[in-house]
Amino acid sequence: MTDLTSSAFVHLDLPKSQLDNLNQLGYSHMTPIQEEALPLALGGHDLIAQAKTGSGKTAAFGIPMLQKVDVANKAVQGLVICPTRELSNQVAEELRRLARFQANLKVVVLSGGNPMRPQIASLEHGAHIVVGTPGRLKDLIQKQHLDISAIETLVLDEADRMLEMGFKEEMVDIIGYTPHNRQTLLFSATFPDDIEYISRRFQKNPMQIEVESHH
Ligand code: ADP
Numbered sequence: 001m002t003d004l005t006s007s008a009f010v011h012l013d014l015p016k017s018q019l020d021n022l023n024q025l026g027y028s029h030m031t032p033i034q035e036e037a038l039p040l041a042l043g044g045h046d047l048i049a050q051a052k053t054g055s056g057k058t059a060a061f062g063i064p065m066l067q068k069v070d071v072a073n074k075a076v077q078g079l080v081i082c083p084t085r086e087l088s089n090q091v092a093e094e095l096r097r098l099a100r101f102q103a104n105l106k107v108v109v110l111s112g113g114n115p116m117r118p119q120i121a122s123l124e125h126g127a128h129i130v131v132g133t134p135g136r137l138k139d140l141i142q143k144q145h146l147d148i149s150a151i152e153t154l155v156l157d158e159a160d161r162m163l164e165m166g167f168k169e170e171m172v173d174i175i176g177y178t179p180h181n182r183q184t185l186l187f188s189a190t191f192p193d194d195i196e197y198i199s200r201r202f203q204k205n206p207m208q209i210e211v212e213s214h215h
């Protein structure tokens with residue numbers, strides 16, 4: 001039963017275990033942002049993508065990010081920065097679903113408004129992917145509980161909202177702790193000057209993606 005439509009997940013270069021997982025999640029076809037972003041991100045490119053809420057951004061960055069994680073490696077390998085605690089939790093839940101084919105892969109949420117102790121404890125137990133809000137992430141990095149010096153994938157999710165909330169300095173500071181050879185995936189609904197600045201300063205030949213909304 002080969003699906004001949006180009007937007008079917010089976011056309012991506014993914015392991016069978018992930019294709020089976022996506023199938024179990026009921027994901028057969030890519031959303032428009034996934035269709036544009038996945039081949040490029042899986043190919044290692046940096047992306048600057050315009051996409052709205054509900055467009056399926058998490059799988060667009062999550063599938064390529066999870067693909068690169070080595071569970072045997074104890075280091076944090078992927079970092080997703082989100083504007084709010086609620087969005088961090090949603091992204092982490094979706095990443096855990098997408099990671100069900102990778103046994104023992106740990107996704108940890110580090111967001112403000114929650115006590116810090118349990119977050120420090122989960123980091124000590126090992127985290128392959130960290131999802132969190134800018135203030136708390138910066139705090140935990142500076143207190144040396146979080147080491148992001150070996151990440152391979154950095155995601156800025158809803159980047160325009162983070163800037164609107166006044167997190168520019170935290171974002172810039174956090175990115176300063178990541179290695180230069182990372183892949184950087186930036187998602188934003190709008191492109192004000194500050195987003196262009198972040199992209200120019202921190203991305204390498206990013207591929208630009210825009211998805212039309214058909215309403
Ligand atoms: P965004 O971050 O862009 O708001 P999400 O990544 O949270 O969107 O995805 C929105 C919803 O769509 C989630 O419930 C997710 O499980 C679902 N979803 C994402 N991609 C697909 C797909 N290819 N097929 C079916 N459902 C999907």
Ligand code: MG
Pocket residue numbers: 054057058087090091157
């Ligand atoms: Mg989202």
